[in-house]
Amino acid sequence: MSYDPSPSYPYRPPDPPQAYDPYTYDTYPWAPQEASEPTGRRPQRHTALGHHSDLRVLRSAYRWQRRVATLTALGYFVLFLILSAFAPSFMTSTVTDGLPTGLLLALIQVPVTWLAIALYEQTARRRVDPIADRIRKHAELDAKREGTR
Numbered sequence: 001m002s003y004d005p006s007p008s009y010p011y012r013p014p015d016p017p018q019a020y021d022p023y024t025y026d027t028y029p030w031a032p033q034e035a036s037e038p039t040g041r042r043p044q045r046h047t048a049l050g051h052h053s054d055l056r057v058l059r060s061a062y063r064w065q066r067r068v069a070t071l072t073a074l075g076y077f078v079l080f081l082i083l084s085a086f087a088p089s090f091m092t093s094t095v096t097d098g099l100p101t102g103l104l105l106a107l108i109q110v111p112v113t114w115l116a117i118a119l120y121e122q123t124a125r126r127r128v129d130p131i132a133d134r135i136r137k138h139a140e141l142d143a144k145r146e147g148t149r
């Protein structure tokens with residue numbers, strides 16, 4: 001039987017020290033150096049999830065969703081306040097027997113709030129949720145790929 005004295009792992013000797021040359025230097029030593037590719041790793045076929053453009057799309061869709069719902073509810077409330085402050089004769093006029101316009105507009109504010117909630121849910125289902133589902137699926141695939149390495 002023979003004995004193999006070589007180690008079981010590949011040995012890589014250290015790089016020899018670079019000789020100092022006073023005539024070669026970085027023009028701008030503060031400039032970032034080019035990063036070398038790590039050896040032994042496969043290049044990624046797709047961008048990492050944190051840098052994905054879908055996240056920007058999701059943020060803008062969510063921002064649009066919040067604006068629609070907020071402007072619906074607050075827009076009606078501001079209209080009601082402006083009419084109360086600058087059109088008191090209109091607000092005190094009666095719509096039917098004993099029901100002033102101001103009270104009717106105040107009571108309509110509850111259905112307008114429900115409308116804002118319904119718009120929020122509709123835009124979530126139509127615009128935000130599909131993007132979030134797509135990002136979630138990509139994250140699950142990335143996790144599975146990382147788990148198999």
